[in-house]
Amino acid sequence: MRRLGAGIGWRPEIADAVERMPGIDWVEVVAENVCPGHLPESLRRLRERGVTVVPHGVSIGLGGADRPDAGRLTALAERAAALGSPLVTEHIAFVRAGGPLTASPRLEAGHLLPVPRTRDALDVLCENVRIAQDALPVPLAVENIAALIAWPGEEMTEGQFLYELADRTGVRLLIDVANLHTNHVNRGEDPAEALAELPLEAVAYVHVAGGFERDGVWHDSHAHPVPEPVLDILTDLASRVDPPGVLLERDENFPEPPGLERELAAIRGAVGKGRATGATPSPKTAETSAPARRAPSDAVRQRLGLAQTAVLSSLVAGTPVPEGFDRARMRVQARALAAKRADVVAKVAPELPEILGEGYRAAFLGYAQGQPMTGGYRQDALDFAGHLLFTGRFTEPRVRRELREWWLERSGPAPRSSRPVVRAARAARRVLMRQA
Template sequence: MRRLGTGIGWRPEIADAVEAMPGVDWVEVVAENVCPGHLPDSLRRLRERGVTVVPHGVSLGLGGADRPDAGRLTALAERAEALGSPLVTEHIAFVRAGGPLTASPRLEAGHLLPVPRTRDALDVLCENVRIAQDALPVPLAVENIAALISWPGEEMTEGQFLYDLADRTGVRLLIDVANLHTNHVNRGEDPAKALAELPLEALAYVHVAGGFERDGVWHDSHAHPVPRPVLDILTDLASRVSPPGVLLERDENFPEPEELRGELRTIRAALAEGRARARAAGALTASADAQKAAAPTPAASAAAPTASAAPEAPADAPGASATAPARERLALAQTALLSALVAGTPVPEGFDRARLRVQARALAGKRAGVVAKVAPELPALLGDAYRTEFLAYAHGRPMTGGYRRDALDFAEHLLRSGRLETRVRREVRAWWRERSGPVPYSARPAVRLARGARRVLLRR
C-alpha cells in the first residue's frame, strides 16, 4: 500500500491554512463537494506541489440494501481521475432506504447510519463492494462509522465483520479511531478488542477527529479538538502496525491555523509513542525467545508439535440472485429503522427507544445545519426563527431528494404556512421562485423579455 504520511481534511474554509501548513503530505476532500472540471485553485496548487489528494465519498450507501447507483460510481471515478488519486474511500453505512425493494417511498437519512452486523448485511455489503471495485479506476477503501444506536440481534463484532469483509472482497480498510471511541462510549465496545480482530494488513489509512459527550452519549462532531482517548487508540493502533497514512478531520468550528498545526503535532507524537511501544515489545519478545532457546528442552516435549490445520478458504460470495432474499430482508429492516428516525413511525422491535430519540434529534439538527449551508439566504431572512421553523417543518417530513431539494421544500412550506411577515414572505417567495424551476426564474425568456420591456418604458 502506498505510504501517504500525515494529512488533513481539505475544506474550503481552511484552504489557505492547509496550503501554508508545513509537513502536510496529503489531503482528503469530500468527493461530492468537488467538480472534476472546476477544481478549486487551492487543490490545483497542492497537486502541483506533489501533495496527494484522496476523494472521500459520503453518498454511495454501500451498506444499503440496493446495489450502488451507477451514476454515483461514475462520479466518484471521475473525481479520482481528475485528482490523480491513488485510491478512493467510502463508508460502511446506509444513507437511504425504501424504494422498489419495499414498495415504499424513498427516504434519505442525510447521514451515515450503521449496518447491522449480520450475515445478510455482510453478504449484501460484499456484493456492493465488488460492484464498486469493478467500476472504479483505483483501489477502494471503506471506513468504519460512528454510531449512536445498536441493532438488535447482531451476529458479529465490528472486528469480525470487517475481517470477513476484507477477506471476501480484498477491499482496503480506512480505520477511524475516533469512531472506535464513539462506539466504545455509545455501544460499550472495546477499541483494543476491535483492533486485535482487524486485518491490519488491509489498512489503507487512519482518520482522527474530535467530538463531545452529552448525557452519556458521544457525538462524533468533527468540530472539536481530538480528545486524549482517541489519541490513545491511535497509539495502540500504531503499536500494532505502521499506518500508511493518518489524517486529521475537521468539518466545522474551524480553529486558528496554529491550533490545527498543534493537533497534527499531537497526532505525530501519538504515532511516535506507538512505534516506541512496538520497538519495546519487539525487544522483549526477542529476549524471551532467546531465553527459551537457551533453556534445556524437557524430554517429554522433544517431539515437534503437530501443525494446526490450515483454515478453510472462505466460501465464494453469493451471486446476485443468491443475495436477493438477503437484500429484501435488509431493505425492510433498514426502511423500518429510517422511517422511525425521520418520519415518526413506530420504533422497530428490539431498539433502544431513548437512544433512537437522540439519533432522531441529531439527524434533524444536522439536516437544519446543512440546509443552512446550501441555502444561506434562508437563515439570513428568518434570523433566530430559522432553526425553530426548520425543525417544526422537518418533524414528520422525511427528506426524499437531497439537501437542495429540502431547502426548496422548506421554503414552500414557509410560504404556505401564512406565518411570515409581508417583507420576509416576499423575499422568501422571490428566493424560491428563482430556484424552483429547471432554469433560474430570472433567466427564463419570458421574464427577461418582460424586464427588458419594463426598462424601455422606464427610460421614456
C-alpha cells in the first residue's frame, strides 16, 4: 500500500493555512465538494508541489439496500482521475432509504447511519463494494463510522464485520480512531477489542478527529480538539501496525494555524509512541486469492431496505421507533439530524439566514419536523423557502419579497440571472433597503 504520511483534511476555510503548513504530505477532500473541471486553485498548487490529494466520498451509501447509483460512482471516478489520486474512500453506512425497492417514498438522511452487523447486511455490503470497485479507476478504501444508535439482533462485532468485509472483497480499510472512541462511549464497544479483530494489514490510512460529550452521548463533531482518549487509540493502533497514512479531520470552528499544527504534532507523537513499542504484523490476511462471493437475493435486499426505511422514517419523519431500538437515543439522533440539516442548508444557501435573520433556525427546525429531506441539501433549501412562502410563516413585506425573489431565482430550469454583476447589484440593493 502506498505510503501517504501525515495529512489534513482540506477545506476552503483553511486552504491558505494548509498550503503554508510545514510537514503536510497529503490532503483529503470531500469528493462531492469539488468539480473535476474547476478544481480550486489551492488544490492545483498543492498537486503541483507533489502533495497527494485523496477524494473522500460521503453520498454513495455503500451500506444501503439498493445497489450503488452508477452516476454517483462515475462522479467519484472522475474526481479521482482529475486529482490524480492513488485511491478513493467512502463509508460503511446507509444515507438514504425507501424508493422502488420498498414501494415507499425516497428519504435522505443527510448523514451517515450505521448498517446492522448481520449476515444479510454483510452480503449486501460486499456486493455493493464489488460494484464500486469495478467502477473506480483506483483502489477503494471504506471507513468505519461513528454511531449514536445500535441495531437490535446484531450477529457480529465491528471488528468481525470489517474483517469479513475485507476478506471477502479485498477492499482496503480507512480506520477512524475517533469513531472507535465514539462507539465506545455510545455503545460500550471496546476499541482495543475492535483493533485486535481487524485485518490491520488492510489499513489504507487513519482518520483522527475531535468531538464532545453531552448527557452521556459522544458527538463526533469534527469541530473540537482531538481528545486524549482518541490519541490513546491511535497509539494502540500504531503499536499493532505501522499505518501508511494518518490524517487530521476538522470541518468547522477552525483554530488558527498554530492550533492545527499542535494537533498534527500530537498525532505524530501518538503514532511515534505506538511505533516505539514495536508494531507486530497481524497473522490474519485481508485478502484471498479467490474471495467468497455470496450475492444477496432480491428478498434479502428488500428485507434490509424495509428495515432501513423504518429506521430513517422514524428519525426524519416522526414515524414510530422500530422495535428493539433505544427510544432515547433515537430522539437524540433525530435532533442531531435536524440540526445538521439546518447548519448545512445555511452553508449551501447563506442568503436564507441573511434574509430570515434570527428566525432562520427556529423556522427551519419547525419545517424539518414535518418535511423529510428527499433530495440533496440544495433542493432542501429550495423546498424550505417554498414552504415558508406557501404557509406565510414570515409576514414582514421585506422578508417575503426577498425570499420570493431568492426562490424564483433558483427554482426554475435555469437561473433568472447568472451574471455576477447582477447578483452583486441585488445584494447591494438588499443592504440599501435595510438601511432605508
